Amino acid sequence: MKNNFQVSTKLTQLGRNPNEQYGFVNCPTYRGSTVIFNTVSDIENDNAVFNYGTAGTPTIANLENAWSELAGAAGTVLSPSGLGAIALALFTTTKAGDHLLMPDSVYRPSRNFCNNMMIKYGVEVSYYDPLIGLDIETLIKPNTSTIFLESPGSQSFEIQDVPAIVSVAKKYGIKTIIDNTWATPLFFKAHEHGVDLSLEAGTKYLGGHSDLLMGVVSANKETWPALRATYDYMSMLPGAEDCFLALRGLRTMHLRLKEAEKRGLEMAHWLKDRPEILKVLHPALPDCQGHEIWKRDFTGSSGLFSVVLDPKYTHQNLANMLDNMSIFGLGFSWGGFESLIIPFDCSSYRTVTKWNPGGLTIRLQIGLEDMDDLKSDLAQGFNRLKN
Incomplete structure (x- = not known):
């Protein structure tokens, strides 16, 4: 039903359910680590929506579900910062021996992460002209697993031809990741343009008040299981209060x-x-x-x-x-x-x-x-x- 609403209406509806909240408009802030199971059978069969705090809470799930619908994604995970979101995305699509293509205009901390962490773990990193378009095909290697995009470029504002680059990636079975912080899903629908993983610093427009740090990564149906697995392996989740503030920021985004x-x-x-x-x-x-x-x-x-x-x-x-x-x-x-x-x-x-x-x-x-x-x-x- 919410899919029929305009975006302003959607943002007032997503990520909350007063019927499950004793009638209160907003979801409460869930804080905690331990989850209590009712029976031995429940704990042996993992019969719970959340089995431990690192698996999430209702507060986190509300924000994840809201963002997935807003982004047109199969699923979303959160992290404590935008750079954390970049790390989650890159660890999802790369492994030792892979080749990664990064735009030369990329957010500098992303470059630092690749030059120090990705290379350290055996990923070859090459940079490309952000305006390359279809010619990115000339840079594809047999071990290229991921093409990273950021449009517009951090600070310098180059606009990339995302559909052209995505078309080349799909031709070779390569995953695409985009840093969509500047536009958000409201102004650029990354998954509709074929991008596999779309990330951003929720620190910026999602939070909206310079009082939280957060990263958001959404995935299409094909890439969602791998993203969720990476998230579960790392348990890199934000705090409850930050998620509450992000949900509040969502309403006026x-x-x-x-x-x-x-x-x-x-x-x-x-x-x-x-x-x-x-x-x-x-x-x-x-x-x-x-x-x-x-x-x-x-x-x-x-x-x-x-x-x-x-x-x-x-x-x-x-x-x-x-x-x-x-x-x-x-x-x-x-x-x-x-x-x-x-x-x-x-x-x-x-x-x-x-x-x-x-x-x-x-x-x-x-x-x-x-x-x-x-x-x-x-x-x-x-x-x-x-x-």
């Missing part, structure tokens, strides 16, 4: 994302006309590289994007600007209520593509503050930039 989209686009257009800005890296802007693919595959954009400054500005100019912001905080992450800004430079760690945007770069997360106040804060920052 669509409203917040639509508002983030609106504010992000307004700010991107305002910045595009500023003389201090060389270019804006926002996939929803028509003149941004990858816009046509974004328009074809996505149904919206979020509140995170980057800008390239005019090349005349130095690192000291940028420090003058960012050190004294009144509203924008210097901090990582995104998706919360607060606006954030960070400088970044991909040139030191990219290995396949050259990062040369033409000037210094900053990434902005547009929060829920008054837009005129945010623009004034940036305008004052630009004045310091020019001193």
